[in-house]
Amino acid sequence: MANPIVLIPARMNSTRLPGKPLADIHGAPMIVHVWRRAMEADVGPVWVAADDPRVIEAVAAAGGKAVMTRFDHPSGSDRIFEALGAVDAAGVHDVVVNVQGDLPTIEGSVVRACLAPLADDDVDIATLATPITRDEEKDDPNVVKAVATELDPGRLRALYFTRARAPWGEGRLLHHIGLYAYRREALGRFVAAPPSPLERREKLEQLRALEAGMRVDIALVDTAPLGVDAPEDLERARRMLAPGKPA
Structure with missing residues (x-):
């Protein structure tokens, strides 16, 4: 039986939407929306792999777990690999699920x-x-x-x-x-x-x-699922996640 862990890479320095993980969607940062959806999947523990302490703080305030990683990773895959070594050095988890941090409607x-x-x-x-x-x-x-x-x-x-x-x-x-x-x-x-x-x-x-x-x-x-890459995507995500509306 597989024993998955879910890792969500979060990078603050987005070219088209700087500070994207902390973009507000109805009172919660986007990264918190993604973390909540990953938790709802109920496939294993969920960690956010961040490159900025503000993201760590936002996830912790919502009750989640986050780990700091280097800011200069070339890809989300590299970021989650570093995070995996930090949060599961013993190798307990044999499957790693990479959920992108810009999918708030997933x-x-x-x-x-x-x-x-x-x-x-x-x-x-x-x-x-x-x-x-x-x-x-x-x-x-x-x-x-x-x-x-x-x-x-x-x-x-x-x-x-x-x-x-x-x-x-x-x-x-x-x-x-x-x-x-x-x-x-x-x-x-x-x-x-x-x-x-x-x-x-x-x-x-x-x-x-x-x-x-x-x-x-x-x-x-x-x-x-909607990927948020630009300001217009963020507005669409806000409409989709408006209170009372299903994603």
Whole structure:
């Protein structure tokens, strides 16, 4: 049986939305909303991996746990790897779930769904995708597409990730959701590997895993959670999380 831990990387120095983790959403910082949703998933202990003491204080004030990490990590994966060594040095947890700190509307069921592909011992990393239903997303480079082959209903094996419209021809396109469940050993392999050529070209970190020969499987979910990258996304999150409205 897997014994997961959930780690939420939080970086204050966002280019498009500085101070993003502490952005107010109806009286609570965004990072607290994400922490609450991860707690609702009820898959294991939840820690925020922060680069600023103000984030630590905000999470602690809400009753959560947070650990300080270096400010200069190049990615959230590197940040959670440092945090994992700090909060679980004994190696109790064999699966690490990386929930991005800018997903305040994510549902607990979506976090749980990411664990399902790891029931197959051959899978190194599990992630999520949802079918694209809006035509404008098909050619939007900010909507990452997963190219995958179906193994079972609702589960696929990733072959490639791209910002381009792919695969060509008739059929559904898949919007990749950047939430990952790593086997602990796989996370260590991933952060130890140098950035790969396709990763640098597409600016997609997950391609490093595929180029390193790691197996990435995908669980399908109904919708993509809102990622807050810019002020307009923050306003949309506030509308979605308004009191009395379901996310």
